[in-house]
Amino acid sequence: MAQLGFYINQSLCTGCKACSVSCKDKNNLEVGVNFRRVYSFEEGSYIMSPNGGLVTNMKAFYFTIACNHCSNPKCVSSCPTGAILKDRENGVVTIDQDVCAGAQLCVKACPYGAPQYNKKIFKSNKCNLCIDLQEKGEDPVCVSTCPMRAIEFGPIEELRKKYGTITQIKGMPSASITHPNIVITPHKDAIL
Numbered sequence: 001m002a003q004l005g006f007y008i009n010q011s012l013c014t015g016c017k018a019c020s021v022s023c024k025d026k027n028n029l030e031v032g033v034n035f036r037r038v039y040s041f042e043e044g045s046y047i048m049s050p051n052g053g054l055v056t057n058m059k060a061f062y063f064t065i066a067c068n069h070c071s072n073p074k075c076v077s078s079c080p081t082g083a084i085l086k087d088r089e090n091g092v093v094t095i096d097q098d099v100c101a102g103a104q105l106c107v108k109a110c111p112y113g114a115p116q117y118n119k120k121i122f123k124s125n126k127c128n129l130c131i132d133l134q135e136k137g138e139d140p141v142c143v144s145t146c147p148m149r150a151i152e153f154g155p156i157e158e159l160r161k162k163y164g165t166i167t168q169i170k171g172m173p174s175a176s177i178t179h180p181n182i183v184i185t186p187h188k189d190a191i192l
Helices: 018-026 074-078 105-109 131-135 141-145 156-163
Strands: 004-009 037-043 046-048 054-056 059-065 084-086 093-095 116-118 123-125 151-155 182-185
Touching: 004 059, 004 156, 018 037, 018 141, 074 084, 074 105, 093 123, 141 151, 151 156, 156 182
Parallel strands: 004 182
Antiparallel strands: 004 151, 037 059, 046 054, 084 093, 116 123
């Protein structure tokens, strides 16, 4: 099996957060814990035109992100108990809840904010690419619930052949830190 990853068509994302809500529901996550997040990015202002009217030079877009199941995941190397593992077959990074000691070093190490700390159980957890659903032949819940079909998943090399190799957009950390397994079709205002 090949390294799995996500494809995000940012130009289609409307910021509805259906992916985030469905992930939260499927994983029964506490308030404040979100394995998939949707961020908005806005910049610009209004300027006064010579005739007295307002002209906008605003730019805005949305971006959905979860764990990128990186080739060089910083969460794995930061975990003092070895609770975080990268599967050799499919590359999915998971946190063994029986081994996690709640040190939160993974939370601090991940530049994407993927590991989330649950204060009620004193452990960290994150997106596991819905391995349980995949085993039943289903898509990850974020993929199946996106009304715009802006999220896909699959072998990352196939996604790269189909959609290109962009792994970083405006507002994201450098892809060179962890080599994320994500492909993005950026919004026109998000291109670096």
